[in-house]
Structure formats: C-alpha cells, structure tokens
Amino acid sequence: MATAHGGTSAGPPKAKRPRRAHGPTTPSRTPAATHDLDLLRQMLLIRRFEERCVELYSAAAIRGFVHLYIGEEAVAVGVHQALDERDAVVSTYREHGHALARGIPPEAVMAEMYGKTTGCSHGRGGSMHLFDADRRFYGGNAIVGGGLPLAAGLALADRLRGESRVTCCFFGDGAFAEGEFHETANLAALWGLPVLFVCENNLYAMGTALAREHAQTDLAMRAASYGMAAWAVDGMDVHAVEKAARGAIESMRAGSGPHFLEMRTYRFRAHSMYDPDRYRPKDEVEGWKRHDPVTGLADGMRTAGVLDAAALDDLEHQVSAEIDHAVRAAEQAPEEPAEDLLLHVTGRPEEAEA
Numbered sequence: 481m482a483t484a485h486g487g488t489s490a491g492p493p494k495a496k497r498p499r500r501a502h503g504p505t506t507p508s509r510t511p512a513a514t515h516d517l518d519l520l521r522q523m524l525l526i527r528r529f530e531e532r533c534v535e536l537y538s539a540a541a542i543r544g545f546v547h548l549y550i551g552e553e554a555v556a557v558g559v560h561q562a563l564d565e566r567d568a569v570v571s572t573y574r575e576h577g578h579a580l581a582r583g584i585p586p587e588a589v590m591a592e593m594y595g596k597t598t599g600c601s602h603g604r605g606g607s608m609h610l611f612d613a614d615r616r617f618y619g620g621n622a623i624v625g626g627g628l629p630l631a632a633g634l635a636l637a638d639r640l641r642g643e644s645r646v647t648c649c650f651f652g653d654g655a656f657a658e659g660e661f662h663e664t665a666n667l668a669a670l671w672g673l674p675v676l677f678v679c680e681n682n683l684y685a686m687g688t689a690l691a692r693e694h695a696q697t698d699l700a701m702r703a704a705s706y707g708m709a710a711w712a713v714d715g716m717d718v719h720a721v722e723k724a725a726r727g728a729i730e731s732m733r734a735g736s737g738p739h740f741l742e743m744r745t746y747r748f749r750a751h752s753m754y755d756p757d758r759y760r761p762k763d764e765v766e767g768w769k770r771h772d773p774v775t776g777l778a779d780g781m782r783t784a785g786v787l788d789a790a791a792l793d794d795l796e797h798q799v800s801a802e803i804d805h806a807v808r809a810a811e812q813a814p815e816e817p818a819e820d821l822l823l824h825v826t827g828r829p830e831e832a833e834a
C-alpha cells in the first residue's frame with residue numbers, strides 16, 4: 481500500500497493481542513464476556529445507525545454535510561469505557577459515534593440529523609454539531625482543530641474548580657496542520673492540564689494523504705515533543721483502545737497532566753457524502769476493511785465461544801429496533817416554527833434590558 485501509518489507499514493499493527501480466555505456462554509457469562517457483548521452492541525449501534533443515515537440521506541430525509549465514522553467505531557467505544565459522567569468530551573464533525581458512545585440517545589441524535597426540535601441541539605446543529613451539555617458533550621465542531629483550545633479551556637476550568645475531571649478531545653490527523661493543535665498541546669503540557677488528546681489518525685485529511693502533507697508522520701512522537709506521555713494504539717482493536725485509554729486516564733486522574741493517544745485507524749467510507757473518494761487506492765481500502773473492528777470483535781468472541789449466530793442475531797435485532805424507533809420519532813417530531821428563527825441567535829431582549 482502506498483500510504484502508511486508512521487511511514488513504515490501499510491495496515492494496522494500485525495501482532496494481535498492475545499484474546500482473553502472467556503468462560504462458558506449463557507446463562508453464566510463471565511464479566512469479560514458480558515463486557516465484550518456490550519462493546520459489540522455499542523459498535524454495532526454506531527455502524528447500523530450510520531448505515532441508516534446513508535439511506536435517509538439518499539432519500540433526502542437528512543440534508544447538509546454528513547461525515548461517516550464507519551470503520552473507526554472501536555476508537556469512540558473503547559475510549560468511552562475509560563471515561564465517566566463527570567468527564568467532558570469534545571469532538572469533531574465526524575462525531576456521530578462519539579455522541580452515541582457518550583450515551584446521547586439515538587432518538588436525540590437522529591432527530592438532530594433531521595433538524596427537528598427534539599434533536600440534541602434542538603435541530604439547530606445537524607450532523608456536524610451534536611451537543612449535549614448535560615452529558616458534558618461539547619460538540620460537534622466543524623472547524624478542523626477547533627475543539628482543541630475548547631478542551632484545554634474546559635480542563636483548566638475544572639481544575640480551577642478543584643474538580644477531579646478529565647477532558648477527552650477527539651480530533652483528526654488533519655489537526656496536526658493547524659496551529660490550534662500545537663498551541664493547545666504546549667499549554668496543556670506547560671500547565672499540566674488533564675486533557676486526553678485522542679488523535680484519530682485515519683491517514684487522510686479530506687483527499688490529502690498524511691504522507692503528502694507531513695514530513696514526519698509519526699504523530700505520537702511529535703506530540704511527545706511537547707512534554708506529554710504519548711503513544712500509538714491499534715485503533716481497529718477495541719480492547720487495545722480501551723486498555724490504552726484506561727491507562728492514560730488513570731494516570732491523569734493521579735495528576736500526571738495531559739496524555740496523547742494516536743489511534744491508528746481508517747474510515748471505510750468517503751470523507752463526506754459529497755466526496756467521490758478517488759484518492760485512495762482500492763486495495764488499500766480493501767486491506768483495511770479486513771481489519772474491521774466490528775467483525776474483528778465478533779470473530780474473536782465466536783472463537784472464544786461467547787457468541788453464536790443466535791446471540792449476534794439478537795443483538796442485530798435490538799439495534800435495528802432502536803434505530804427504527806429513532807427514525808420514527810424523528811419523522812414525527814415537530815419542525816421549529818418560523819417565528820423562533822432568531823431565538824438563541826441574539827441575546828434575549830429582556831436579558832439585555834436587565
């Protein structure tokens with residue numbers, strides 16, 4: 481393959497982590513098997529949710545920009561295992577997976593895709609601006625690198641308030657070309673802020689391959705130069721992602737300052753619904769699809785004897801029913817009335833007078 485992570489190899493790291501030994505299947509599933517089933521359910525939900533979005537987009541039920549996360553699900557789901565409610569999450573425009581993994585209900589995400597008032601951003605944001613302050617999910621940011629300074633600010637605010645919280649910031653490899661990444665990395669390290677930088681290195685920033693844009697493609701090494709712990713992770717393996725995120729967050733909660741994880745991953749679909757995707761060699765895309773994080777986990781579970789065809793079918797049905805419900809609810813939800821057009825655009829007149 482032409483392009484490479486770290487400029488050395490063309491796929492995710494070859495050495496597979498040995499699978500955990502699992503106990504018998506139902507009724508007495510081991511905690512490890514139960515956890516794996518939950519990881520699989522969450523990744524399947526993201527995958528099927530987005531596949532439904534493609535259909536709805538083709539039917540013009542969903543409009544505007546839509547950037548699919550398909551292929552990268554292990555990153556959002558694995559990292560979220562290590563976060564809890566008190567932590568903050570900042571994401572990019574490719575954030576459906578992060579929002580669902582954060583626990584924003586599929587109905588609220590789907591309604592937002594439809595631009596309906598029941599959406600998590602009240603229909604004002606759409607696909608790129610999912611937001612949920614109650615769950616400390618601060619976007620959904622359309623500007624490349626735009627979430628990074630926001631993450632540092634959230635982490636600083638939490639620290640000033642004496643809260644033991646972590647801010648997790650997801651961003652793409654493309655943000656390495658933005659000053660915001662370098663400024664934020666420097667300040668976070670200098671001030672010891674609890675920011676977990678999760679770089680989703682899918683090798684492309686729109687149609688530009690990482691190696692065409694950067695002289696040094698080892699992003700973890702570059703991040704480490706700011707004086708923070710940084711390492712690369714197989715982003716197609718949800719167990720590897722979870723383990724790395726847990727390690728980083730445990731250390732951050734103990735006060736060790738920011739950490740950087742370079743998640744080596746790949747998007748299976750085009751950059752956005754408008755992109756004809758002519759810049760990636762077909763064999764490269766096919767090569768990465770052989771490391772599909774969803775089928776990879778399911779296959780591992782099958783081999784370990786903790787997943788059979790019936791259990792997988794059940795899971796698919798559950799997920800499909802959840803998405804059907806979300807679509808129905810979004811279709812039936814009201815549009816925002818035209819007279820509310822200026823709401824939230826300017827301050828409330830009564831507040832200005834006070």
Ligand SMILES: Cc1ncc(C[n+]2csc(CCOP(=O)(O)OP(=O)(O)O)c2C)c(N)n1
Pocket residue numbers: 574622623624625651652653654655680682684685686751
């Ligand atoms: C500051 C800024 N410059 C350019 C763009 C246009 N743009 C949108 S997505 C994108 C590529 C970003 O790639 P990456 O950060 O690797 O994320 P990915 O799409 O691969 O998840 C660009 C250049 C933008 N949104 N913001």
Ligand SMILES: [Mg+2]
Pocket residue numbers: 652653654680681682683684685686
């Ligand atoms: Mg990218």
